[in-house]
Amino acid sequence: MTSNVTALGYLVVRGPVEEWRRFGAEVLGIQEVASDHPGEAHFRTDERAYRIVVEDGPPSGPMSLQALGFETATEPQLRKLVDSLTAQGVEVTEDTELARRRKVRSLYVFRDFDGNRLEAYYGQAADHSAFVSPRGVRFVTGDLGVGHAFLFSADAEKAAAFYTDVLGFRLSDTIDLGIAEGIFLHCNPRHHSIAVASIPGPPPGLGHLMLEVESLEAVGRAFDTVKARGDAITMTLGEHTNDLMTSFYVNTPSGFQVEYGCNGRLIDDEKWTVSHYDAASIWGHQFQDIGAPPAPAEAAHV
Structure with a gap:
C-alpha cells in the first residue's frame, strides 16, 4: 500500500504560551511569527508559515497534544486519502474554517485508534521571508x-x-x-x-x-x-x-x-x-x- 501522506507537517499542542516563547527561542532555536489568533504562538523551523502551534493553556503532558497535521502533496492525493479513509469506515470531516486558520488550501479532520486528532491537508502556506533562528540553527525539514x-x-x-x-x-x-x-x-x-x-x-x-x-x-x-x-x-x-x-x-x-x-x-x-x-x-x-x-x-x- 502506498501512502498518500507525505510527511508529518505540523503539530498543535497546548501549553503556557509565554514559557514556550522563551523556551522555543532560547533552547530550540525556533522562530516565533505573528498569529492571527489570540492565545496562540506559531513557530517556524523553515520556509513554511509555521511548523508548531502552541495554544495557551495549562501543561498536561501527553494530553497536551491537540492535533497532528499530515501533509499530502496535491489535492487529488488528499481526496484519494479521504476516499480511502471513508471506505474503511473512518469518520472524516472537511473543515474549511480550520483550513483558513491552519493556512492550508484544504483540510479534513479524523482521529486515530487512540483518539488523537489528525488533520490531513494539502497546500500549506510558505513565508516569503527567510527563516531566522534565534540561535542560528538550521533544521532538517x-x-x-x-x-x-x-x-x-x-x-x-x-x-x-x-x-x-x-x-x-x-x-x-x-x-x-x-x-x-x-x-x-x-x-x-x-x-x-x-x-x-x-x-x-x-x-x-x-x-x-x-x-x-x-x-x-x-x-x-x-x-x-x-x-x-x-x-x-x-x-x-x-x-x-x-x-x-x-x-x-x-x-x-x-x-x-x-x-x-x-x-x-x-x-x-x-x-x-x-x-x-x-x-x-x-x-x-x-x-x-x-x-x-x-x-x-x-x-x-x-
Missing part, C-alpha cells in the same frame, strides 16, 4: 516534515495497524524497550515520522516531538543552554540503535519532551530491511529522574 512524534498508545499493535493499514505508513523497525515494544513507522525517507508504544502509566498522547538540526555543534550548544537555564533534561546525550540519531531529551513547558538531535538515518524503501533491536541506544541517553517513574519515562525516549 523540507519534504521530510517537521520531525517525528512518539505516541503513547493504549494498544500499540492496533495503533500501528491504523497508521499502516489505513494511512499507508511503512514499518521501519521495532525495539524491545523492556516494559513495552516500540513500533517505528515512516511515510518518507525520514527513519520514522510516527512511533507508538504501550507504556504503562501515562495516558495516550504525545511522548515526545523530535526536532533534527544540521550539526552536532547545534545539539551540543542546545544541551549547554538547557543546563544553564535549568530546564529538566530527561535523557542525556546519546545515539539511538535504530535511527542513529545523536540527541538529548528535554522537558517542554507543556510537560511532554522534545528530542533534539542530528544525523538521523534515512530509508530507501527499495533496499530497506526491517530489524528488531534489543536496546534503544548504542551509547548514552542516560535517564534523568525528574519526579516521574523512571521506567515509563525512559522507555518513551526512543
Whole structure:
C-alpha cells in the first residue's frame, strides 16, 4: 500500500504560551511569527508559515497534544486519502474554517485508534521571508516534515495497524524497550515520522516531538543552554540503535519532551530491511529522574 501522506507537517499542542516563547527561542532555536489568533504562538523551523502551534493553556503532558497535521502533496492525493479513509469506515470531516486558520488550501479532520486528532491537508502556506533562528540553527525539514512524534498508545499493535493499514505508513523497525515494544513507522525517507508504544502509566498522547538540526555543534550548544537555564533534561546525550540519531531529551513547558538531535538515518524503501533491536541506544541517553517513574519515562525516549 502506498501512502498518500507525505510527511508529518505540523503539530498543535497546548501549553503556557509565554514559557514556550522563551523556551522555543532560547533552547530550540525556533522562530516565533505573528498569529492571527489570540492565545496562540506559531513557530517556524523553515520556509513554511509555521511548523508548531502552541495554544495557551495549562501543561498536561501527553494530553497536551491537540492535533497532528499530515501533509499530502496535491489535492487529488488528499481526496484519494479521504476516499480511502471513508471506505474503511473512518469518520472524516472537511473543515474549511480550520483550513483558513491552519493556512492550508484544504483540510479534513479524523482521529486515530487512540483518539488523537489528525488533520490531513494539502497546500500549506510558505513565508516569503527567510527563516531566522534565534540561535542560528538550521533544521532538517523540507519534504521530510517537521520531525517525528512518539505516541503513547493504549494498544500499540492496533495503533500501528491504523497508521499502516489505513494511512499507508511503512514499518521501519521495532525495539524491545523492556516494559513495552516500540513500533517505528515512516511515510518518507525520514527513519520514522510516527512511533507508538504501550507504556504503562501515562495516558495516550504525545511522548515526545523530535526536532533534527544540521550539526552536532547545534545539539551540543542546545544541551549547554538547557543546563544553564535549568530546564529538566530527561535523557542525556546519546545515539539511538535504530535511527542513529545523536540527541538529548528535554522537558517542554507543556510537560511532554522534545528530542533534539542530528544525523538521523534515512530509508530507501527499495533496499530497506526491517530489524528488531534489543536496546534503544548504542551509547548514552542516560535517564534523568525528574519526579516521574523512571521506567515509563525512559522507555518513551526512543
